[in-house]
Amino acid sequence: MKPLCCAEGRGLKAESYSLLSRPLLFALGSLPFLGLGMAQNASAPDNTTDPLWMVGIKAFLVVFGLLTAFAYMTLIERRLLARIQIRQGPNRVGPDGLLQPVADAIKSILKEDIVPKAADKVVFWLAPMISVTFALLTFGLIPFGPKHAFFGFDPWLINLDVGILYVFAVSEIAVYGIFLAGWASNSKYSLLGSLRSSAALISYELALGMSLLAPVVLVGSLNLQAIVEWQNTNGWLILYLLPAFALFVIAGMAEAARTPFDLPEAEQELVGGYNTEYSSIKWALFQMAEYIHLITASALIPTIFLGGWRMPGFLTAIPFIGGFFALPYLWMFAKIALFLFFFIWVRGTFFRLRYDQLMRFGWGRLLPMALGWFLIVAAVVAFKMPLAVLGWLSALALIVFSVYVVMGARSSQPARRVVRPGVGD
Amino acid sequence: MAVNFWEILGAVLLIGTSIMVVRLQNAVHAAIALIANFLVIAAVYVSLEARFVAMTQIIVYGGAIVVLFLFVIMLLSAAKASVGQDLLPGLQAPALVGALGLAAVLIYALTHFQAPANPPALNGGLAQALGPLLYSPERWLYALLVVGFLLLVATVAAVVLVEPERITRSTEHPAHPSAGAQPTPKNEKEAVRR
Helix, strand or coil, rough: CCCCCCCCCCCCHHHCCCHHHHHHHHHHHHHHHHHHHHHCCCCCCCCCCCCCHHHHHHHHHHHHHHHHHHHHHHHHHHHHHHHHHHCCCCCCCHHHHHHHHHHHHHHHHHCCCCCCCCCCCCHHHHHHHHEEEHHHHHHHCCCCCCCCCCEEECCCCCCCCCCCHHHHHHHHHHHHHHHHHHCCCCCCCHHHHHHHHHHHHHHHHHHHHHHHHHHHHHHHHCCCCHHHHHHHHHHHHHHCCHHHHHHHHHHHHHHHCCHHHHHHHHHHHHCCCCCCCCCHHHHHHHHHHHHHHHHHHHHHHHHHCCCCCCHHHHCCCCCCCHHHHHHCHHHHHHHHHHHHHHHHHHHCCCCCHHHHHHHHHHHHHHHHHHHHHHHHHHHHHHHCCHHHHHHHHHHHHHHHHHHHHHHHHHCCCCCCCCCCCCCCC | CCHHHHHHHHHHHHHHHHHHHHCCEEEEHHHHHHHHHHHHHHHHHHHEEEECHHHHHHHHHHHHHHHHHHHHHHHCCCCCCCCCCCCHHHHHHHHHHHHHHHHHHHHHHHCCCCCCCCCCCCCHHHHHHHHHHHHCCCCCCHHHHHHHHHHHHHHHHHHHHHHHHHHHHHHCCCCCCHHHHHHHHHHHHHHHCC
């Protein structure tokens, strides 16, 4: 098979590795310390930071917790999908299938690790590393409670004043994992799959950023904790920014490559996409990165729109038992679980978009809507209108959307497909 | 001037990745080195209390621009550059002169630069500090508008380049055969506008 990307085969030749390739690996391998260094440099609003050893312990806890959550997310997702599709799901390994992730992990590690002969070995190895590293880097930003709630230390890893920008920076770099994986495999399917999925990811990144501009402008800060505090005094942002919330959830689903947008691994029609040539633990690392993106998105959405780690305000008003609900961490975990369930539910309900539908939806619908809503919010902030205006506008948007859906369902017609040469996959 | 370990490490990484960008023979490897270079530059910005610029550096350059480089490299089969071929042989002597001149300027700047005694509080170079400067009419609002207009002109030009048929049909010139294979300037300008 003639490689698509090169004039001649890009086999592993000794001279194609200049000596400089090795330092490149070390430079990239040291990148996680960028985040750690920022933790030290970050100016927390009151300039108190945890000691370095505590940051290390918390970093270990975050990574360990995320990897465990990833393992059990696979089991929970398979069981839930099975339930939606009226079948049993994995229930043989251990009680109720609880040891299935362990079996899967052992299987992934022990399987033969096949590297294609014509693959670019260094980049082939580097791509899953980039994917999983940059997937892990975001979660430390999420605040899980008030200050000093973690045994006297802060229940977050890093407190950046540019928090949301950091999220975007990390998720932009994470695209390279998919991108380079497809190229390094030296296979047409992989390259096409990776070009297609990285184009989709970059397109939805725009809508993601535009939808987050609304809360940033309204709160006046990029810091996640400032956003949580603002919601404590003014009410949850979903009440004021319902369209931004909906757009962010949809775009976040696309960023995590979940089912309506899971073109990166469309296994039925495209033999997998970017990870076609990957096997064994490297393939598992890509899966890991994808699920960690999902978990991070499920933590980010409630932090920005649903009050963060705080409980719903009306619960404290209940006499006698109101204080019972004020357990630390409980609400954050509950909200994360809620969104994880929602994402699995969506996967069990919707089917995959075609590539042209995906791009048309991202550029033609999501981006203009996010931009329009941002303009409205900016106008409300600029003319110092009361917050209730945004609440009413959100309700109006909900009504308009409902009418649109109902009318669209009534006059349903087959989707128009615009075929343009050179566009699409 | 006290130079600590991290500054030396940053300088070594910057120079090392820059050399790799130029010297690596595989264009994709060079692009990866460019990403590493941008990330180290962002780290330098962070150490200079300019976190907003650091994050923008990663998002715009490390994210968008290099992705477009990679798209072009992969789609135009340019991954394997011809090795040892000097495409512009006449440029070596002028390049040497330019490099020496740059070195002279840099050495002069290093030895003669006086740091301002009391730099204004940048507040991490946050949006709250940068925004009023960029968008106030007394400062750089008009410069910003002019830059935006220039990018718009470039985008329109790129659109014209990508879709030549509609233009050429009226003037009855045949479409340029390779014009369809250049969709990238448009994307690049769009990325810059982000």
